[in-house]
Amino acid sequence: EIVLTQSPGTLSLSPGERATLSCRASHSVNSNYLAWYQQKPGQAPRLLIYGASSRATAIPDRFSGSGSGTDFTLTISRLQPEDFAVYYCHQYGSSPSTTFGQGTRLEIK
Amino acid sequence: QVQLVESGGGVVQPGRSLRLSCAASGFTFSRYTMHWVRQAPGKGLEWVTFISHDGGNKYYIDSVKGRFTISRDNSKNTLYLQMNSLRAEDTAVYHCAFWNGVVPDFIGPFDFWGQGTLLTVSS
Numbered sequence: 001e002i003v004l005t006q007s008p009g010t011l012s013l014s015p016g017e018r019a020t021l022s023c024r025a026s027h028s029v030n031s032n033y034l035a036w037y038q039q040k041p042g043q044a045p046r047l048l049i050y051g052a053s054s055r056a057t058a059i060p061d062r063f064s065g066s067g068s069g070t071d072f073t074l075t076i077s078r079l080q081p082e083d084f085a086v087y088y089c090h091q092y093g094s095s096p097s098t099t100f101g102q103g104t105r106l107e108i109k
Numbered sequence: 110q111v112q113l114v115e116s117g118g119g120v121v122q123p124g125r126s127l128r129l130s131c132a133a134s135g136f137t138f139s140r141y142t143m144h145w146v147r148q149a150p151g152k153g154l155e156w157v158t159f160i161s162h163d164g165g166n167k168y169y170i171d172s173v174k175g176r177f178t179i180s181r182d183n184s185k186n187t188l189y190l191q192m193n194s195l196r197a198e199d200t201a202v203y204h205c206a207f208w209n210g211v212v213p214d215f216i217g218p219f220d221f222w223g224q225g226t227l228l229t230v231s232s
Contacts, residue, residue, distance in 0.1 A: 035219075044222035044224050044225065045222055046222075047218055047219060056220070090218065092208075092216040096166075099156065100146075100155065101153070
């Protein structure tokens with residue numbers, strides 16, 4: 001099983017700032033099959049990024065993903081008030097097993 | 110539009126059983142592999158199980174093997190999760206989810222999620 005470790009656990013930033021979230025895998029993620037989700041309280045997760053760097057439908061271009069192998073990054077270029085939420089990475093390249101990171105909470109400073 | 114609506118959650122005593130349902134609409138349910146993902150209160154996401162489009166393939170995380178059974182009724186566009194021998198650590202919101210793709214044996218990123226149904230296992 002591939003274990004995903006996200007850092008930091010909590011990130012405190014102000015609107016307009018740049019956010020950089022990290023996801024590190026215990027083993028190389030096959031074909032960079034790594035996704036990122038945003039989750040707000042009481043809501044289902046929303047897919048932001050798949051294939052490490054492709055934006056999902058209707059996701060603003062301030063969200064970008066990068067990385068390969070075992071190290072991946074989600075960057076939010078200019079934080080908007082609605083971006084403060086919890087973010088999860090998810091590897092789906094080792095079927096039938098699939099795993100999530102433990103999450104990074106992005107909070108308003 | 111795609112909709113996934115879970116139901117069947119509630120409060121149940123340890124050792125008892127419960128069945129969750131996920132009613133799907135807005136897409137051709139029978140084409141897609143379906144998943145259950147759970148989230149314990151205040152915790153992260155944990156994938157639990159999937160079932161292939163025709164029900165022929167199923168896979169579970171170790172902690173629920175032998176206790177949980179995933180199934181589907183493509184004629185009713187409904188996904189199920191039968192949960193037996195429930196434990197306190199099964200307490201979570203249970204989401205159904207799927208990838209909007211049809212590559213066999215490929216999990217994919219989860220494009221669509223339901224809002225979830227809360228299961229509480231407590232005496």
